[in-house]
Amino acid sequence: MTERDEIMSNNNEKISRQTYLALLAAALLSFTGILTETSMNVTFPELTKVFNVTLDTVQWITTGYLLMVTIVMATTAFLLKKFKSQTIHLVAALAFVIGDVMCALSPDFPILMSGRLIQAIATGLSTPLMFHIIFNKIPAGRIGSMTGLAGMVISLAPALGPTYGGTISSTMSWRMIFWLILPIIVISWYLGSHYIRIDPAGTGGFDVISLIFLAATLFSMVFAVSRAGKYAILSSEVLVPFVIGLIALAVFIYSDTHGHTQLLDIRILKWLTTSLSAFTYFVLQFVNIGVSFLIPVYCQYVLHSSPFIAGLVLLPGSLVGAAVSPYAGQLADMKGYALPIILGLSSMTLGGLIFFGIQAVLTAWTVLLIYTFLRFGFNMGFSNTISNAMLNVPRKYTADVNSLFSMIQQFAGSIGVGIVAAVMAISQNNGAGSLAARSFIGGKYDFLLATLLSAAALVAAIINFRIQKHLKLNIEESHSA
Structure with a gap:
């Protein structure tokens, strides 16, 4: 059988109904967890008044959440080898329910923060579990397409979050943000208990x-x-x-x-292709979450938009991203990973540059359009980056790559929100003029940062694929010899 025949055979291999439902169970929990990462962003101005805290304090609702998710994800390389996937999913669902109820009933900021940290345990377990199911149950020739669907979940949720949060907080109460998502967790728990079936592979101590x-x-x-x-x-x-x-x-x-x-085998970073992919993955999520945080805040402080409008401007971009992500995976399966990743990073760089260049004339509509273009770029590259990294290491390291990249993804979001919020806070606290004028300056530096990072990731990706091409040629030459 030729290499092409083998790829076509893998592409045509049927995926069982049980696998699809197991993926749905993990995806629902992961989606809901990530949705709450950004759904509270549009409520920050309100929460600073309700709990009498500053913006750089209240942003820990997102930053602290992402930080806890990152720490939990670092344990998944061990947990996925040691425990049944069904058990991990059950623990994640219970953690989410407990944290969610605490947030909905929180009388003060410390209780709200504690509930968010408990919720973070669920996301920290469910997102790597989703990829674990893909890399264990999906044929190699269809991994790009399925990780594209997983990428749709991961990237759609944070973009929908501000729209969801803005709509609920404007029409009801910010506390309803937490109550309304509980039924999704019940559905996820039911599906997980019936269809997630991956036994542990066994491992050493922790x-x-x-x-x-x-x-x-x-x-x-x-x-x-x-x-x-x-x-x-x-x-x-x-x-x-x-x-x-x-x-x-x-x-x-x-x-x-x-x-x-x-904890996890970080020696996988000794391969330059893995390190470059990790950097690219970090930047993609840094810019994604950072800009998703920045735009609702910027729209309210500078453009004087309502929380509803501030969240709504992200919706078209999130929908475009949802449509692009599966297509990006299919494109990678057919044409290779270089095309969608480089195209995506080029689009993100250009989108950030447009934000920076025409900032003085931005309106809610232009923000909507530019963000949609930027989201197109993000979804072209995001899930394909982890798939490309996974396929360039020996199979025994897949759990470590999964854990490390999931951890990088969340840390990038955490540090991204922290840096973007810090830049905005510095401008608001130390600049001259009105609050809107000071926020404008903060936004200027944040847009510039997003542009420069995207450009650096683009260069890293180009170098990465040149190395991969060189390695492939060496392997083919050795086989022919």
Whole structure:
């Protein structure tokens, strides 16, 4: 059988009904968890008044959530090997319900924050579980298409969040944001208990030390970024947690690579193609979540839009992204991963540049159109990046790639929101003129940051695929010899 025949055979292999329903169970829980990441963004101005806290404090509802998700995802390489996938899904569903009810009933900000952190456990488990089902149950020739559908879930939810949150908070109460999503979790629990069936592969012990220092790294880095909104970047309030984060990172790397057990095998980053894919994946989600946070805030502070309109401007982009993501996966299956990823990053770079270049004449309508174009680029590249990375490592490392990239995805969102909020807060707190004028300056720097990062990721992707092409040619030459 030729390579082409093998690919066509894999593409035509039937996927069972049980697999589809198992994926739906994980996808519903993942979608709902990610939806709540950004659904509260449009309520930030209201929550600062309700709980008497500042914007850079209330943004921890999103930043802290993403940070906890990141930490939990770091454990999934171990958990998916050690426990039944059905059990992991059940724990995730219960965690979401408990956290959701706490948020809906929260009398003060600390309770709301605690509920968000418990909810984050659910998302931290369900998103890697969704990819775990794909990489274990889907034929290789159809992985691009199925990860495209998974990417649709991951990318559609944060964009729909502000629209959902803005609509509910404008017509009812922000607390209803949490009550209305509970039925989805019940459906997910039912499907998961009946159709998720992947046995553990078995593994060694759990590296608690590495987890502690990884958590310290992530928290210190994000905390340093959040402090930058109040204090000078070179002040001790910012530098001390940043240095602590670097020290914790060094200890984590040493512990994870020299201990008898591993949290996840970060040695997969020794392959340059994996490292470049990881950087690309980080930037894609950084810009996606960062801009999804920025636009509703910018529309309210600068364009004086209502929370409903501020959230609504993201809806067309999210719908376009939902349509593009499966097509992007199919395109990768047929033409290779280079085309959709490079096209996507080029579109994101151009979209960020347009935001920056015409900022002075932006309206709600132009924001809607440019964001839709940017979302097209994001969805072309996002799920294809993890698929490409997965197919370029030995199969025994797939759980580690899944865990690492899921962790990168969430950390990128967490740090992205933190940096974008810090830049906006610095401008609002230290600039001159009206609040709208100061927010305009903050938005200018945020748009520029998104553009530069997208351009850097584009360069990384081009280098990555040149390396992959070179490696493939070497393999073909060795086989022919």
